[in-house]
Amino acid sequence: MTICSIVENISTDKPAIFRKKVLDWYDAHRRILPWRALKGEYPDPYRVWLSEVMLQQTTVQAVIKYFLKFTERWPDVHALAKADNDDVMSNWAGLGYYARARNLHKCAKIISNDYDGIFPSDQAALQKLPGIGDYTSAAIASIAFDNPANVVDGNVERVMARYHACRIAVPEGKKALKEYASLYADGFIKRTGDYAQALMDLGATICTPKSPACSLCPLNESCLGYAQGMPEIYPLRAPKKERPKRYGYVYHVTNVQGDVLIHKRLEKGLLGGMYGFPTSEWLEDEGGVEHLSLSENRIEWDANNTNITHVFTHFHLTLTLFSYVILDKRNIPLDYEWIDKAELQKLGIPTVFKKALKKFG
Ligand code: SF4
Structure with missing residues (x-):
């Protein structure tokens, strides 16, 4: 030995x-x-x-x-x-x-x-x-x-x-x-x-x-x-490196009928293939995050002034919550769909979006 x-x-x-x-x-x-x-x-x-x-x-x-x-x-x-x-x-x-x-x-x-x-x-x-x-x-x-x-x-x-x-x-x-x-x-x-x-x-x-x-x-x-x-x-452990931080926005978008907009994420990458709320990009530069543009035809932002945080293996994420209503429900990009509010509760979504759902109410 x-x-x-x-x-x-x-x-x-x-x-x-x-x-x-x-x-x-x-x-x-x-x-x-x-x-x-x-x-x-x-x-x-x-x-x-x-x-x-x-x-x-x-x-x-x-x-x-x-x-x-x-x-x-x-x-x-x-x-x-x-x-x-x-x-x-x-x-x-x-x-x-x-x-x-x-x-x-x-x-x-x-x-x-x-x-x-x-x-x-x-x-x-x-x-x-x-x-x-x-x-x-x-x-x-x-x-x-x-x-x-x-x-x-x-x-x-x-x-x-x-x-x-x-x-x-x-x-x-x-x-x-x-x-x-x-x-x-x-x-x-x-x-x-x-x-x-x-x-x-x-x-x-x-x-x-x-x-x-x-x-x-x-x-x-x-x-x-x-x-x-x-x-x-034991086992002895090398000092841990601090997790990088990332920032972004997450959106609760509804139409005038009260349906909620959900996004099917791309197959590849983090949370790939899962349904969740629309989000902006998640960046390390907090000031560089830009809002997602889904429709110009909307009622203005309602800044909930609330954050959620979630820890992934390689980074720590902070998302700021926003809500708004889209007036014309037909003009949404591909990979997005409307879902009845009651159905949303039953849909399996990753934990980070469950946290957001709880805040959106
Ligand atoms: S193997 Fe683990 S539990 Fe067993 S004697 Fe050694 S330290 Fe104790």
């Missing part, structure tokens, strides 16, 4: 012992989750794939209700493939990272049409499909098909960082943590899916971010972070 510090008189377990401890613990303490096969059952690759795509950058707690909604509506990959794209996007609304939903639907169509509904079982083939990268392919290969793979999510990184007391700060240290995880994953062919889920469960329920329950952990006798006395400092 050359990458990280070693504590005197304590050494990490050999891989086979490490795995046995983790798997024994899992057999007694595994989490029951709606996408997981119960003990003795075979996992359904569709449910594994759907859950792993939803879980990218998203917590288990947030995913559960979406997973149940999707599987009730589209119980298998053929049903999802046949779904209307707007329907898929609007059912995804609120879960964020909307490129995932677009890729999910594309992938379902490919699996349904080109693979006869059967997911490939090896990582290389999985990675050719939309929305499936290194981590997701490893998770599907191991959990759905019990194929060997090094499955490293945030929970596994945390366990590895603490167990090895890794001194390399993330994000740079991620490579080292993956190498550590490979010590216990590579070369083993039995119960690979259980092992992947066991390590995730250990990170999620015992080796938690703030207060690890080390006294209950099956690895505590050989964990270097625990032996040092402050496991919670």
Whole structure:
């Protein structure tokens, strides 16, 4: 173990012992989750794939209700493939990272049409499909098909960082943590899916971010972070850069009948393919933001004098709210449409627009 510090008189377990401890613990303490096969059952690759795509950058707690909604509506990959794209996007609304939903639907169509509904079982083939990268392919290969793979999510990184007391700060240290995880994953062919889920469960329920329950952990006798006395400092983190700020306007536009104007965003880019209120461009230069020109034939701006804020992964957004009425409802640009006010409440829209809707009332 050359990458990280070693504590005197304590050494990490050999891989086979490490795995046995983790798997024994899992057999007694595994989490029951709606996408997981119960003990003795075979996992359904569709449910594994759907859950792993939803879980990218998203917590288990947030995913559960979406997973149940999707599987009730589209119980298998053929049903999802046949779904209307707007329907898929609007059912995804609120879960964020909307490129995932677009890729999910594309992938379902490919699996349904080109693979006869059967997911490939090896990582290389999985990675050719939309929305499936290194981590997701490893998770599907191991959990759905019990194929060997090094499955490293945030929970596994945390366990590895603490167990090895890794001194390399993330994000740079991620490579080292993956190498550590490979010590216990590579070369083993039995119960690979259980092992992947066991390590995730250990990170999620015992080796938690703030207060690890080390006294209950099956690895505590050989964990270097625990032996040092402050496991919670791992993984070490490089100082965060401040998120840039962006500014813009968001509009509540109605016609004289009281319908509300909504915009279908371009397929590519942030919130791509989703419905929302019309907005200006979102710029870092607050003074450079210009109003969106939808129609000259309108009753003047009503400046609500209200802002909403929303944090995206790469920037912090502040939108100022405006309302106005368009007198001639026919002259609206393409990609915009009128919607009945009652329907608007039912339409799945991203969280940033839900915040605006709440203010517009
Ligand atoms: S002993 Fe503590 S720090 Fe080490 S892996 Fe277990 S829970 Fe995490």
